[in-house]
Structures are given as C-alpha cells and as structure tokens.
Amino acid sequence: MKTSKSKTILGSDTSRRGFCKNTALFSAGMLLPGMEISAMANVFNDKKLKLAVVGCGGRGTGAANQALKADENIELVAMADAFEDQLDNSLFNLEKEFEGTKKVKVKDAHKYVGLDAYKKAIDQSDVVILATPPGFRPYHFEYAINAGKHVFMEKPVATDAPGIRKVLDMAKIAKEKKLNVVVGLQRHYQNNYLAIAEKIKQGDVGKIMSGQVYWNSAGVWVRPRQEGQTELEYQMRNWYYFNWLCGDHILEQHIHNIDVANWFIGEYPISAQGMGGRLVRTGPEHGEIFDHHFVEFKYPSGAVIASQCRHQPGTWSKVGENFQGTKGSIEMNDAGAASIIGLNGEKLYDYRNQNDPNPYQVEHNRLFASIRNNEVISDAENGAKSTMTAIMGRMATYSGKVIMWKDALASEKLLMPSEITWDSTPPSVPGTDGLYPVPKPGETEVLS
16 A cells, blocks of 8 residues: 555545446436436536546545546546545556547556545546545545545545534635536436436325425445554545544445435434444444444424434345325435326326436536536535435434434534544544444433
C-alpha cells in the first residue's frame, strides 16, 4: 500500500453501487409514464467536460461508469483515493470498459493517492464524483463547491450533525453559484416512485398518516484484518463497521427508505424514539455498529413512520415502503412495482416495471443534461436532511431516549475528526479483548 503523510481527509468506498458493467446507456430516461422526455435531453456542444472521481471503490467506479455513459462529450481526467491499489483497480476496470472511446484519460500525474488527494483531483475537473465513506463527504463537498464544481455525491452525506450543518451551508452556496448537485438517493429518479409521488400530489391517497419502511437483509461484506495494517488503515478498509466513517447501517443503507417517507409525507420528522442492538454480528470484525434498529419517527403533520432495518442472515428480508393515507394505502417495491389500494381493498392504481431505465444511470443523465442546458439540480438540502433523519434514528436507538430534531441538528458531538493523518488514532479503538466499544441504551450519550 502506498499512502501519504498528508493532512486533511480522503477515504475509499465500496458497497452497493458496484461496477455496473452491463448498465445500458439511456440518453434521456423517463420521469413519469407519458411525460415528455425532451426536458431531459442532453444538448451536446463542443465543451469537453472533465470528470474527476474521489473515492475509487466499487461505488465510485460504478458512478464513473454511469457518468461517462451519460454524455457524449465527457472524459475522466483525474482520480483520487487513500489507497493506490484501489485507484489502480478502478482505473483498470474503467479503461477496459471504455477501451477505444478515448473517454478515460487519466495520466499518471493525475492519479492522486493520500488523505488530501481529493483536492488535487477536484482542481482538475468540471464535474466531480464524491464516493468515499460518508464521514469524509462534508469536507469534500465543501472543497468542491468552493472550487465551483458540479457534484454527484453518494448518500449519506455525513455521519454527524456538524457534518450535516456544513453540507446545508454549502448547499446554499451551490445554489447561489448555480452549481448542480445530485445526491445518490436514486429513488427520486426511479419511475415507480415518481409515479406514486405524482399520485400523492394529486390527492389520490389523501393525507398520509402512517407508514412502515424497511431495509431488512442478511448484511454486507466483511474485510478481515491483514498483517501489517495499522488500526487506521484497517478501519478505513473495513469502513462499514465504524461510525465515524459509516454512521451505522441505519444511515448507510436504510436512509433510502427513510428518505422516501420524508419525500412522500412532504416533511421531516420532529422526533424519534426506538431500540436496537447486536445479537448476530457481535465479533471484533463487526466494529461498533448495531445489527438491528427499530425507530418510530413522528412528523409535524401527525404522521408516524415505523422504521426497521436489520442485518441478520436467515431472517425475513424486505427492502421497501408501505404507507397508509386517509383515502388509501401505498405499497412500494424496490424492484420497480407500486400500488395504491383503496379503503375497501380495491386496487386503485398499479405500476409495474416496463423495462424502465436504471435509476442509477438516470441520475447521471439528468445531471449532465442539466449542466448542458444551464439548469440547476439542487439535491443537497434534501440529502442532508434525510441523512439527518437517519442520524436522529441512530441517536434514538443508541440512547434509548426520545430525540428531538432541533436537538439532534444542533448537536456538537463530532464523530468525524476535522483533521486526520496516517499517524492518527481512530476515534474508536479496540479494548484488550479486541472488541470495540458498543453503544449501550440508557448509558450512551448521543447529543454531546
């Protein structure tokens, strides 16, 4: 591993958004059935847009793949990662995928490795992909917006309230500068969700009063500790299990479903209370995060959302959302289906995936079309507030207490260090038994 002794921060990221080799190119993509697609059409011109990727794991590589397919006149010119092997592997895959297209033009001098490598890559670009572990996102987003760059950034956008406030501040500046910011909450670009959102707007469901949102699955990867790794390198490579980097799976994955609740209700919650713990993932390789969370979110309108996420093999799996309104109920399916059921049980509306465009691709199609058309997409504020909702849920399960939105957002508890070097000690370290400290409801302080 080649690293840098530089200060500030950059991380590597691999997860759900893998290298989408078979992703189809959609020049426009649908917003809703029957809608004109001309609003999404790219207006190609002679300007070559320069793309940089910060965070070269599976997620960053997949996003770069999609970005390069979203526009005819774009080239990848710079890459940055904390780890040289990860950057090289990403570049190899992208060069192979785009062989003969002249779209991947990353010179050796523009392969940046280290904890401040993100700055150099961003400086080379017109558009930047931010795909490191979430803890780094506020700092990278701040630098990119101050540098006047358009941004695609993965969710979640922070792991603590100070990071959220930074993103919200920069979101305002991005709007003032007319910079496009797309956040990887791709359900906002997915046809079945857009169709139901339109039905809600039209009043077909009535007022949403309750709902249940789920991300229950067997869990994700574990990367065993390698001989010679420092504690910092181990945690950065196994980032999913450490809160300063990831924020727990209620934040890293379940944010998608929580975000849908916020979107469909049209509000952000005022409070959260819940419970959680570790029953299955209890070893040192699982760091400090829980393997299950159950949270009750209350909204200003009176709506109550029951949120559950679980990483336990052999248990019931579901990723999706249900909502109950005064005129009917909604059943969402992550695979592309959606239904509205009337109060008498009659199916009022049924949406089925009709070879819909891949929403991960549509995100990038929309981003580059907006840039070409001198328009502005502003996802950052919602991305920050939905991230804050999930953080508030984590605060509730870790503490076992009712957490108010205003208190959560004002929290000064910093999980992500403002400065880090390769000599730094991570915020969480194992005890003599090799185990990391785990939050204890009733004892753990989450607000300060």
